[in-house]
Amino acid sequence: MAAKSFDMIVIGAGPGGYVAAIRGAQLGLSVAVVEREHMGGICLNWGCIPTKALLRSAEVFHLMHRAGEFGLKAENISYDLDAVVKRSRGVSKQLNSGVGHLLKKNKVTTIMGVATLAGKGKVSVKTDKGTEELTAKAIVLATGARARELPGLEADGKRVWTYKHALVPPHMPKKLLVIGSGAIGIEFASFYHTLGAETTVVEVMDRILPVEDAEISAFAKKSFKKQGMTIMEKATVKQLDRAKDKVTAHIEIGGKTEKHDFDTVISAVGIVGNVENLGLESLGVKVDRTHVVVDEYCRTGVDGLYAIGDLAGAPWLAHKASHEGVMVAELVAGGHPHPVRPEAIAGCTYCHPQVASVGLTEAKAKEQSYEVRVGRFPFIGNGKAIALGESEGLVKTVFDAKTGELLGAHMIGAEVTELIQGYVVGRTLETTEEDLMNTVFPHPTLSEMMHESVLDAYDRVIHI
The missing domain is CATH 3.30.390.30 (FAD/NAD-linked reductase, C-terminal dimerisation domain)
Structure with a gap:
């Protein structure tokens, strides 16, 4: 079968990939986007969007408890965790189908399957129906990232969770340990704590939210402690002993190891880029600690091959990915866009x-x-x-x-x-x-x- 030819092929339909595809199509390029799982990627299906829906439920719940302060009455306040989760999944589903609609409206060819680089300007896609060969003068890698798993602290979906499990929880945690206090860890700690879980956050660095200004970190710590959270800084979870109904965490802090029991653990210790099985090695693409090395225009050094979003390194933010997607599409179409400056990108954490x-x-x-x-x-x-x-x-x-x-x-x-x-x-x-x-x-x-x-x-x- 002859290879299908496009001006630009995008691998991955997250906030970087689908935006790159739409912008490319707007500029008159013929564009194909290949996605192996969900339109909208992690952000829309298992990240930014559903977590905000959950956090909104927690915020309303918290406000209901404060009704008296506003001269209002609300009695016997409770929640239904399944309904909270169902709402959040519905929000994601609505936006997921919206992405599909936008791609169609912009006449982007979408292919559901697993893509590999078959050579310069060539992409091979494994679909349900077999293998499709595609060619293009420009290829944009937007394959994103996944949760980092530390040896011995791997998630099992029962008692030890990644962000994915935490979004569709098998049970409501009573005593929760969150490992890592970046945006993801703190947001889940905030959500479950507001709903009544006794929550402990362990951070290996000397302060929580370590990328923030020290004064803001200190303010956040004080606020979380006032809410009843336990915060352990300069602490490391060395091992997790798993039993049927509990997990015993060995936490090293101040030169001593303490043992604490929890019924649930959420691991939020960073992300790793999805660089495997793409065929990067054979093309000589440089990879540094699971992220593709690019210049300020997201070029990989291989002619016509770009990498954007989480795959291309920090800051790991959806809005950075989208902006890079637009920039690359404009470059491919012959424009002269400004490079995306990391220091001009805002970071937002939706805790309370x-x-x-x-x-x-x-x-x-x-x-x-x-x-x-x-x-x-x-x-x-x-x-x-x-x-x-x-x-x-x-x-x-x-x-x-x-x-x-x-x-x-x-x-x-x-x-x-x-x-x-x-x-x-x-x-x-x-x-x-x-x-x-x-x-x-x-x-x-x-x-x-x-x-x-x-x-x-x-x-x-x-x-x-």
């Missing part, structure tokens, strides 16, 4: 309280020899936050003292995952403190704290 950040932390800015001016503004000084009953939080801004450039912004508190975008736009437009100070923020809004934090950096703060 929420955490969001963009750019350099205060410590990183100093490490890079910047002389900095730092501003802070607490939620307690903001009228809207108090009216919402959300007075716990902090907005922090970091500026270059010499030029007034906004180097970074870091926030914790209600809705900060929505607020952060103001600073992201500011950084993209290369804003200075003067522009931000001269911007009129609407009142009463949470966004006013962003203004006040800037004012504070320059000793002009009004409301504290």
Whole structure:
């Protein structure tokens, strides 16, 4: 059978792949996308989207318990875990079919199957019906990543879970251990803790949420502890002894090993790129610690072969993947797009309280020899936050003292995952403190704290 020919073939239909395919088609390229499992990838089916649906249920549950504070009455509050999970799966299903519809609307050829690189510009796809051969001048690898499994701590789906099991739980944890305090670990800890699980978080680094600004990490730790979570930093889970109804964790902390019993363990210790069985070696593609090595335009060094998203390394964020997908499609179509700058990408964690950040932390800015001016503004000084009953939080801004450039912004508190975008736009437009100070923020809004934090950096703060 003759090989089918396209301008661009995308391997993987996650937030990187399907967006690359759609943008390529919009630019007049003939595009095929190959997906082995789910349209929308991990993000949409087993990641960003379903976790937000679960966390929303937990947030509403938490608010129902606070009804009295708002002059409301809610009695005998309870939840149905199966119904909570069912809602979250429904949200994913709706968006999954939406991706299929968008690809069809944009006349992208979709092939369900497992793809391998059969040579330069060649892709071989194993489908239910046999093998299809495809050729293209450009191939985009968007195969994503999966949960890292540490020896001895592997998931079994019964008592020891990865994020996938945690999204469709076989039981409600009573005593939960979460290994790893990045975004995934903290979000699940927050969800299950809110629903009543006695939760312990173990982090190998010296603080939870280790990629965040140290001040934000400290604020989060204090808040989680106040909620009743146990936080163990500079701690390592050495082994898990599994029994039918419990898991005994050997946790090394402060030079001693402690044993603790749990009925459920969630392992969230990072991800590894899906680089296997793609045929990368035969083409001479460089792989570094399970991630494909690329330049700022996601080029692999092999002519016409690109890698985007989680496969191409940190930051492991869906919005980075999508943006890279658009950039590569525009390159392939002969355009001149800007490269995606990792430091311009916001990170959001949807725990309670929420955490969001963009750019350099205060410590990183100093490490890079910047002389900095730092501003802070607490939620307690903001009228809207108090009216919402959300007075716990902090907005922090970091500026270059010499030029007034906004180097970074870091926030914790209600809705900060929505607020952060103001600073992201500011950084993209290369804003200075003067522009931000001269911007009129609407009142009463949470966004006013962003203004006040800037004012504070320059000793002009009004409301504290």
